[in-house]
Amino acid sequence: MLKEYNFKEIESEWRVWWEQNGSNHTDINSFKPKYYCLDMFPYPSGSGLHVGHLRGYTLSDVWARYKKMQGHNILHPMGWDAFGLPAENDAIKKGVHPSKVTKDNIAVFKKQLRSLSTCYDWSREISTCEPDYYRWTQWIFLQMFKQGLAYQKEMPVNWCPSCKTGLANEEVVNRECERCGTKVERKQLKQWMLKITQYAERLLNDLSKLDWPERVKEMQASWIGKSIGAEIIFTSQSQITGETITIPVFTTRADTLFGATYVVIAPEHPLVKELTKPESKSYVMEYIASSIQKSDFERTVGDKEKTGVFTGNYAVNPVTNKQIPIWVADYVLIEYGTGAIMAVPGHDSRDFEFAQKFNLEIIEVISPDGYPSSETHLSLESPCSPLTSPQTLPPLSSPQTLPPLSSPQIPSPLTRGDKGGLQSAYEGDGILINSDEFNGLTVEDGKKAITKHLEIKKLAKFDIRYKLRDWVFSRQRYWGEPIPVVHCQKCGIVPLNETDLPLLLPDVKKYEPTGTGESPLAGIPDFVNTFCPKCNEPAKRETNTMPQWAGSCWYFLRYIDTKINTLPFSPKVNEWLPVDMYVGGIEHAVLHLLYSRFFVKFLYDIGALTFDEPFNRLFTIGMVHRNGAKMSKSKGNVVSPDELLEKYGVDTVRIYELFIGPPEQDSEWDDNGIEGVSRFLKKVWRIAYENLNESFVPTPLMDKRRHQIIERVTSRIEDFRFNTIVSALMEYTNFLSEQKEVDKNSIETLTLLLAPLAPHIGEELWQKVLKKKNSVFDQKWQSFDKDKIIEQEVTIAIQINGKLRGTLTLPLDSTENEVMEQAMKEANIEKYIINKEIKKKIYVKNKILSLSI
Ligand code: ANZ
Ligand code: ZN
Numbered sequence: 001m002l003k004e005y006n007f008k009e010i011e012s013e014w015r016v017w018w019e020q021n022g023s024n025h026t027d028i029n030s031f032k033p034k035y036y037c038l039d040m041f042p043y044p045s046g047s048g049l050h051v052g053h054l055r056g057y058t059l060s061d062v063w064a065r066y067k068k069m070q071g072h073n074i075l076h077p078m079g080w081d082a083f084g085l086p087a088e089n090d091a092i093k094k095g096v097h098p099s100k101v102t103k104d105n106i107a108v109f110k111k112q113l114r115s116l117s118t119c120y121d122w123s124r125e126i127s128t129c130e131p132d133y134y135r136w137t138q139w140i141f142l143q144m145f146k147q148g149l150a151y152q153k154e155m156p157v158n159w160c161p162s163c164k165t166g167l168a169n170e171e172v173v174n175r176e177c178e179r180c181g182t183k184v185e186r187k188q189l190k191q192w193m194l195k196i197t198q199y200a201e202r203l204l205n206d207l208s209k210l211d212w213p214e215r216v217k218e219m220q221a222s223w224i225g226k227s228i229g230a231e232i233i234f235t236s237q238s239q240i241t242g243e244t245i246t247i248p249v250f251t252t253r254a255d256t257l258f259g260a261t262y263v264v265i266a267p268e269h270p271l272v273k274e275l276t277k278p279e280s281k282s283y284v285m286e287y288i289a290s291s292i293q294k295s296d297f298e299r300t301v302g303d304k305e306k307t308g309v310f311t312g313n314y315a316v317n318p319v320t321n322k323q324i325p326i327w328v329a330d331y332v333l334i335e336y337g338t339g340a341i342m343a344v345p346g347h348d349s350r351d352f353e354f355a356q357k358f359n360l361e362i363i364e365v366i367s368p369d370g371y372p373s374s375e376t377h378l379s380l381e382s383p384c385s386p387l388t389s390p391q392t393l394p395p396l397s398s399p400q401t402l403p404p405l406s407s408p409q410i411p412s413p414l415t416r417g418d419k420g421g422l423q424s425a426y427e428g429d430g431i432l433i434n435s436d437e438f439n440g441l442t443v444e445d446g447k448k449a450i451t452k453h454l455e456i457k458k459l460a461k462f463d464i465r466y467k468l469r470d471w472v473f474s475r476q477r478y479w480g481e482p483i484p485v486v487h488c489q490k491c492g493i494v495p496l497n498e499t500d501l502p503l504l505l506p507d508v509k510k511y512e513p514t515g516t517g518e519s520p521l522a523g524i525p526d527f528v529n530t531f532c533p534k535c536n537e538p539a540k541r542e543t544n545t546m547p548q549w550a551g552s553c554w555y556f557l558r559y560i561d562t563k564i565n566t567l568p569f570s571p572k573v574n575e576w577l578p579v580d581m582y583v584g585g586i587e588h589a590v591l592h593l594l595y596s597r598f599f600v601k602f603l604y605d606i607g608a609l610t611f612d613e614p615f616n617r618l619f620t621i622g623m624v625h626r627n628g629a630k631m632s633k634s635k636g637n638v639v640s641p642d643e644l645l646e647k648y649g650v651d652t653v654r655i656y657e658l659f660i661g662p663p664e665q666d667s668e669w670d671d672n673g674i675e676g677v678s679r680f681l682k683k684v685w686r687i688a689y690e691n692l693n694e695s696f697v698p699t700p701l702m703d704k705r706r707h708q709i710i711e712r713v714t715s716r717i718e719d720f721r722f723n724t725i726v727s728a729l730m731e732y733t734n735f736l737s738e739q740k741e742v743d744k745n746s747i748e749t750l751t752l753l754l755a756p757l758a759p760h761i762g763e764e765l766w767q768k769v770l771k772k773k774n775s776v777f778d779q780k781w782q783s784f785d786k787d788k789i790i791e792q793e794v795t796i797a798i799q800i801n802g803k804l805r806g807t808l809t810l811p812l813d814s815t816e817n818e819v820m821e822q823a824m825k826e827a828n829i830e831k832y833i834i835n836k837e838i839k840k841k842i843y844v845k846n847k848i849l850s851l852s853i
Contacts, residue, residue, distance in 0.1 A: 003689055005681065005682050005685040005686075005761075007648070007649030007650070007651065007652070007681075007760070007761075008649065010760050010761065010764045011117070011649055011650050011651070011760045013764075014759070014760045014763045014764065015117060015760075017763070018119075018763075018775070021775065023119070023775055023777065024076070024119045024120060024121050024122070025121055025123060026073065026074060026075045026076070026077075026121045026124070027073065028075075028560060028561070028570075028572060028576070030073040032071060032072060032073035033071070033072050033073065034072065034073050034075065034575065034576055034580075035064075035067045035068075035072035035073065035074050035075070035580050035581075036075045036576055036577065036578075036579045036580045036581070037060055037063055037064040037067060037074060037075070037076045037579075037580060037581045037583075038060075038075075038076075038077070038556055038559075038579045038581065038582050038583070038615075039056060039057055039060045039078065039582075039583050039584065040056075040582070040583070040584030040585065040588060040592070041078060041079045041080055041081050041552070041555060042080065042081060042109060043080070043081040043082065043084060043086045043087065043548075044080050044081075044082060044087065044102060044105035044106045044108070044109045045086050045087075045090060045105060046090040046093075046094070046101070046105055047633045047638075048105075048108045048109065048112060048640070049109060049112045049113070049641065050624075050631055050633075050638040050639055050640055050641070051624060051631070051639045051640070051641050051644070051653075051657065051669060052623060052624030052630075052631035052632075052638075052639075052669070054112075054116060054641055054653075054657055055621055055622075055624055055657045055658075055660075055663070056583050056584060056585070056621040057113060057116060057118055058116065058118075058654050058657040058658060059583060059619070059621060059657075059658065059663055059720075059722060060076070060581070060583040061076070061116070061117075061118045061119055061654075061756075062654075062658065062717075062722065062756045062757055063581060063583070063717075063756075064076040064119055065119060065755070065756035065759065065777055066717055066756045066781065067581075068119075068777055069752070069755075069756065069777060069779060069780065069781040070780075070781045071780065071781075074119075075121070075559065075560075075576060076118075076119055076120055076121060077120060077121055077124040077125070077126075077559040078113065078118070078120040078122070078124075078125060079124075079125055079126035079127060079128075079555060079559070080102075080106050080109070080125075080126070080127040080128065080129075081128055081548075081551060081552045081555070082102045082106065082127045082128050082129035082130075082551075083128050083129045083134070083479055083480050083481060083546075083548065083550070083551055084479065084480060084547070084548030084549075084551075085163055085165070085179050085475075085477065085479075085548055086179065086548075087101060087102045087105070087129075087479055088477060088478060088479035088511070089163065089179065089180070090105070091479070091511070092511075092512055097511070098478065098479040098511060099129070099507075102127075102129055106127065110122075110125075112641065112642075115641070115642075115645055115650065116641070116645075116650060116653070116654065117650050117654075117759055117760065119759075119777075124559050124562050125562070126555060126558055126559065126562050128550075128551025128552065128555060129479075129551075131502040131504055132502075132565065133551070133555075133558065134481045134502055134505075134551065135501045135502030136501075136554075136558070136568035136569075137481050137546065137550050137551050137553075137554070138481055138482070138483075138484040138496075138501050138502060138503060139498060139501055139568055140553075140554060140568065140599065140602075140603070141481075141483065141484060141546070141550075142484060142495050142496070142498060142501075143602075143603075143606055143608075144194060144602060145485065145495050146495070147602075147605075147606065148195070149194055149195040149198065149602065150192060150193070150194055150195075150473065151192070151193055151195065152190055152191065152192055152193070152493065153190070153191055153193050153470075154188065154189070154190045154191075155188070155189070155190075155191055155193075155472075156186045156187065156188050156189075156292065157186070157187055157188075157189050157191055157472055158171070158172045158184045158185075158186065159184065159185045159186065159187035159189075160177035160179070160180065160182050160184055160185075161182060161183075161185055161515075162177065162180050162182035163177055163179060163180055163182070163477075163513065164476065164477075164513030164514065164515040165475045165476045165477050165513060166187070166189055166191060166472060166474070166475060166476060167184065167472070168471060168472045168473075168547065168549075169469055169472075171547075171591070172184050185293070186292065186293055186294070187517065189476075189517050191472050191473070191474050191544075192472075192473045192474035192483060192542075192544060193470040193471065193472060193473060194470060194471040194473045194598075195470050196468060196470055196471045196594075196595075196598045197466060197468055197469065197470050199598050199601055199602070200224050200226070200466040200468045201226075201466075202601060202612075203220070203224055203468075203594065203597055203598065203601070204220075204221060204224045204226055206597070206601075206612070206613055207220060207221060209613060210613060210615070210616065210617075210618070211616055211617040211618070212615075212617070212618040213586075213618065213619075213620050213664070215586070215589075215620075216586065216589045216593065216618060216620060219589040219590055220589065220590060220593070220594055222467075223467065223468065223590040223594065224466055224467065224468045225466055225467025225468060226464065226465075226466055226467075227250075227252050227464065227465050227466070227467075228252065228462075228464050229250060229251050229252035229253070229254065229447075229462075229463055229464070229465065230250075230251055230254040230447070230451040230460050230461065230462055230463050231248050231249070231250055231251075231338065231460065231461050231463040232248070232249055232251060232254060232257065232318065232342060232451075232454060232459065232460045233246045233247070233248050233249075233318060233454075233458075233459045233460065234246070234247045234248075234249060234263050234315040234316060234317065234318065234340075234342065235247070235315060235316045235318075236263075236275060236313060236314065236315040236316070236326060237313065238274045238275070239274060239275060239276060239277055239278065239313060240273070240274050241274075245271065245274065245275070247263060247265065247271065247275075247315055247326075247340050248338045248340065249263065249337070249338055249340045249341050249342045250336075250337030250338045250340075250341070250463060250465055251341065251342055253344065253347065253348070253443075253447070254446070254447045254450045254451045254460065255365075255366065255432060255435075255438075255441070255443050255444075255446030255447045255450060256344040256346070256347050256348075256365050256366060257317070257318070257319050257342065257344075257435075257450050258317075258319055258320060258363065258365045258432075258434055258435040258436070258438070259344040259345075259346045259347060259362075259363040259364065259365035259366075259434070260317055260324065260342035260343060260344050261324055261343065261344070261345060261355070261360055261361040261362065261363060262324045262325045262326070262327055262343045262355070262360050262361075263315045263324060263325070263326045263327070263340060263341070263342055263343065264308065264326075264327045264328070264329045264331075264332045264340065264341050264343050264354075265326065265327075265328055265332065265339065265340040266328075266330070266332040266333055266334040266339040266340065267287065267288040267291045267292055267328055267329075267330050267334075268288075268292060268334035268339070269328075269334060269339045269340060271340075272284065272288065272311075272328060275311050275313050275326055276311040276312065276313065276328075277311060277312030277313050279312060280309070280310065280311055280312035280313075283309055284309050284311060284328055287307070287308070287309040287328060288328065291307070291330035294330060299330045299331060299333065305357075306329065306331055306350065306353050306354045306357055307329065307330060308327045308328060308329030308330070308331075308354060308358065309327065309328050309329075310325055310326075310327050310358075311325075311326045311327065311328060313325075313326045314326060317342075318454055318457075318459045318460070319435075319436075319450065319453075319454070325360070327343075327354075327358075329354065331350055331354070335469060336465065336467065337465050343355070343360075344365070345360060345361075345362040345363075345425065346362050346363050346364045346365060346366070346422055346425060346426065347365065347366055347425050347426055347427055348425055348427065349424065349425040349427065351425065352422075352424060352425035362422060363434060364422055364426070364433065364434060365432060365433060365434045365435050366426060366428075366429075366430045366431070366432060366433070366443060367426070367430050367431055367433050368426070368428060368429070368430040368431075369430070369431065370430070370431035370433060370440065371433070372433055372434070373422055373426075429442075429443050430442075430443060431443075432446045435450075438450060438453075471595070471598075472547075473546060473547060473550070474544035474545070474546070474547070475519070475544060475545050475546065475547050475548075476513060476514070476517055476518055476519045476544060477513055477519060477520070477545055478505075478508065478511035478512075478513075478519065478520040478521065478545065479505075479511065479545070480505075480545030480546045480547065480548070480550070481505070481545055481546040481550055481551065482503045482504075482505055482521065482541070482542070482543075482545055482546075483542040483544055483545065483546060484496040484500075484501060484503045484542075485541075485542045486530055486531075486532055486533065486539040486540060486541050486542065487539060487540045487541075487542065488532035488534065488535060488537060488539035489537070489539070490532070490535050490537060491532055491534045491535055491539075494532055494533050494534045494539070495533070496533055497533050500533070503541075505545075506521070506524055506526065506527045508520065508521075508524055510523065518543060519543045519544050519545060521541075521543040521544075521545070522543040527541060527543070528540050528541050528543060529541075549591060549592060549595050552592050552595075552596070553592075553595045553596050553598070553599040554568070554569075554596070554599050554600075554603070556577070556579055556582075556596070556614060556615075557569040557573050557577065557600075557603075557609075557614075560572050560573050560576050560577075568608070573609065574609060574610040574611065577609075577611055577614065578611055578613055578614055578615055578616040579614060579615045579616065579617075580616055580617060581616075581617050581618075581619065582614075582615040582617065582618045582619070583618075583619045583621060584618075584619075584620065584621065585620065585621060585623075586620040586621075586622075589620075593615070593618070596614050596615070597613060597614060599614075600612060600613060600614040601613075619663075619664070619720060620664060621663055621664065622661070622662070622663060622664055622665040622666040622667055623666045623667075624660070624666070624667060624668075624669050625666055625667065625668050625669065626638075626639065626668065626669040628668075630666075631669065639669060639671070641653060644656075644674065648674055648677075648678050649760075650760060651681055651757075651758035651759070651760050651761050652674060652677050652678045652681055652758075653674070654757060654758060654759075655677045655680070655681070655726055655757050655758055656673060656674045656677045658722040658723055658725070658726055658757065659673065659677055659723050659726040659727075660673065660723065661723055662721065662723055663720055663721075663722050663723065664720070677726070680726075680729075680730050680733060681758060681761060683733050683734075683737055684733050684750065684754065684761065684765075685761065686737070687733065687736050687737055687742055687747070687750075688747050688750075688751070688765050688769045689769065691736070691737070691739065691740070691741055691742040692741075692742055692743075692744065692747050692769065693741040693742065693743070694743075694744050696741040696742065696743045696744075697743065698742075698743040698745065698746060699739075699815055699818075700813045701811055701813065701814060701815070701818060702736075702739065702742075702743065702746060703745075703788065704788055704789070704791075704811065705732065705735055705746075706745060706746050706749050707784040707785050707788035707789045708784075708788075708789045708791075709728060709729070709732040709749065709750075709753065710749060710753065710782045710783065710784040711784045711789045712725075712728045713725050713728060713729065713753045714781070714782075714784070716728065717756075722757075725757070726757070729750070729753060729754060729757075732750065733750065736750065738821070744770070747765065747769065747770060748770055749782055750765075751765040751766050751769075751770065751776065752766075752776065752779060752781070752782050753782065755776045755777065759776075759777070762776045763775060763776050763777075766779075791811060792811065792812035793809050793810060793811055793812065794809070794810060794811075794812050794814075794846045794847075795807050795808070795809055796808045796809075796810055796814070796819055796846065796847065796848060796849060797847070797848045797849070798823055798829050798848075798849050798851070799848060799849070799850040799851065800829075800832045800833065800850075800851050800852075800853065801851070801852060801853060802850075805828065805829050805832055806823075806826060806828050806829045808822050808823060808826065810822060812846060813845065813846065814846075816841065816843040816849070819843065819849050820841075820849070823849065832853070833851065833853060836853045837853065838851055838852070838853055839852045839853060840852040
């Protein structure tokens with residue numbers, strides 16, 4: 001008797017059953033091997049989750065269930081990244097207090113995730129804006145402060161005029177605020193900083209320990225940006241005291257020192273005033289004022305025209321002893337290296353562009369084959385236009401004749417300009433030329449030799465620099481963790497006593513940003529005015545709050561025991577972490593994923609943890625697109641899961657989420673595709689209820705197919721090829737549906753393999769059709785027999801009325817029916833039999849099928 005596939009009925013039935021059985025509860029102390037499967041917790045925005053967001057949550061849920069069936073004790077928790085700009089902006093838009101908005105949004109998110117029947121252990125839910133939680137975020141900050149890793153600094157920050165707050169470099173994308181898209185400005189502010197740079201080398205090196213997508217590791221490595229090079233000293237004269245002053249520059253190309261024809265210092269360089277000739281002062285100062293307004297991005301991006309001014313002063317090139325002009329230009333950044341460079345226009349395209357614009361000397365010192373590109377180097381002697389350089393030009397040194405070459409060769413036309421001279425900077429590898437005693441060395445040897453040569457004279461040293469900057473850790477906003485320090489006139493910055501944590505975020509009416517560079521907390525006298533924990537005199541509280549990322553840097557440590565209130569995390573954290581599988585978006589490659597690693601390394605260093613990497617394995621889930629654009633509310637192409645769940649049920653939606661494409665890639669949401677998945681589950685249902693015959697003995701082919709599907713699904717799950725698992729199961733289901741009767745083993749296998757993807761139908765078939773006790777998720781994952789999956793094939797001749805009409809390649813031991821069925825699918829054979837009565841069939845197994853018609 002066919003019972004209809006009524007997903008509503010079975011889905012609500014099993015959901016209640018799982019809840020009553022505590023199926024998703026994790027016993028931290030179980031003896032089974034642990035497995036920590038974690039999703040990046042969401043920030044609960046106002047618009048709820050769309051089907052694009054649900055893709056990752058579905059995937060991690062399938063993975064968690066699969067690992068459970070493999071015998072692991074699964075920790076699969078969920079929580080909320082509740083502090084920070086998104087919630088606050090949403091609150092301001094709605095005119096509702098952020099705490100209320102956050103609570104409401106969390107309720108919506110939670111309902112949505114539950115409706116997907118994700119197997120989260122909700123008893124471990126956390127929210128970063130709860131005092132019980134942020135108390136420990138503040139505690140970690142205090143530990144960093146005590147270790148000298150949190151400090152204050154006056155600095156130009158990226159300022160979002162719309163969010164009215166400073167942003168970290170990582171939060172600025174294409175010089176726009178990552179959150180709201182407004183163009184970022186520069187503003188001088190006193191900021192709290194975290195010394196993440198102290199961990200640069202370890203953050204870089206330890207990437208090799210991680211089973212992460214190469215792409216993410218590369219993104220982190222280039223964000224950390226290690227450069228091996230040298231610091232080289234150029235000397236000049238102070239225009240104030242007349243004394244010799246040194247200008248250290250950082251270079252990765254010490255080999256090109258003979259080609260350094262000018263020096264550039266950043267506009268913010270502390271020596272600017274001292275180096276500038278009095279008569280150049282006015283325009284130099286004017287230039288500086290205009291350039292410090294620009295963001296680093298505007299200053300350094302390639303397609304922007306280079307600007308700069310000549311200081312009127314010269315420096316000495318330490319190897320040539322030539323006087324070379326000192327310029328101020330904003331393509332040199334104060335925060336990198338030493339804030340000053342030796343410019344080598346022959347071999348650096350930025351310098352080349354600059355030198356061409358301002359008529360500066362270009363000397364070729366590296367050549368691919370050891371031969372110069374022309375007899376004379378390029379030296380523009382025409383005076384440059386008054387439009388581009390209002391300042392006096394440095395005298396150009398006279399063109400040098402190149403040393404004669406020992407064995408003349410014909411220059412390769414590929415690397416040489418037709419008119420002679422460099423047509424552009426040559427940045428490739430090669431041999432040193434025009435470099436006196438160093439001629440003939442390779443680039444690599446040249447770097448070493450020149451640096452060593454100057455090292456003896458104390459004019460150079462080998463040096464390593466990182467692009468990574470310290471983390472701007474304060475925001476001038478309301479909705480964040482208050483920074484737990486006070487400012488005392490007598491004692492300076494004083495941390496709160498740990499026992500006084502949490503420092504509660506005061507409940508206020510006015511939480512809009514002030515735009516003055518001060519947090520709204522500064523306007524609350526009750527909060528601001530306090531007493532110094534050290535001397536008890538009146539003091540003022542810090543009013544900046546922590547950034548969005550603070551709470552998410554360590555939340556994964558808290559899940560082990562979310563109630564503990566004597567420590568930030570349970571000591572069992574060392575048994576349960578690192579996280580075994582972390583699933584989330586690639587957009588977190590350099591923000592959250594780097595900050596979390598930093599926090600964990602710090603906690604390791606102070607002895608709070610025994611491991612120093614938070615996430616062993618990372619899976620980055622691709623975005624869902626629709627109508628050619630990334631699914632997002634602003635694009636108006638969002639599909640809400642609610643309707644689909646109502647129409648098709650949870651199991652179908654879950655499977656479709658996985659079916660749309662390879663999970664690590666962006667995939668297009670096809671509104672019609674879900675129908676096919678729905679038909680698939682109905683077919684599974686029908687086979688189980690209609691075709692199952694418990695006493696039926698499966699054919700060898702059925703047995704083989706059963707082993708094959710176990711192998712296929714298992715290996716594809718292991719490789720995270722979830723979309724192809726679905727297609728394999730569909731294929732298998734089609735195969736079973738072609739059999740008149742299906743044995744119990746086949747249905748059991750299908751049920752067990754399908755259950756992690758479609759938990760309700762899995763549980764239903766397991767308990768109702770196969771009449772098992774216990775949950776399907778308490779079963780062991782199926783194993784297969786290696787010998788049985790080998791596809792042995794034979795060629796079978798098809799004879800009709802004594803004539804050979806074709807051959808078929810089929811699995812060994814195919815039955816007569818299977819051969820017949822296949823024969824009917826071959827047009828060449830079918831045409832002889834269609835609409836004819838078959839009078840006689842003789843089948844010789846694995847050899848021939850002979851038909852008489
Ligand atoms: C001379 C030179 C010759 C350079 C040459 C490059 C090529 P990475 O690899 O990114 O570390 N540089 C140093 N400090 C800078 C600053 N504060 N702002 C802008 N540019 C700076 O790049 C190192 C190179 O970037 C350095 O090596 C320096 O230019 C420049 F054929 O020195 B180089
Ligand atoms: Zn004090």
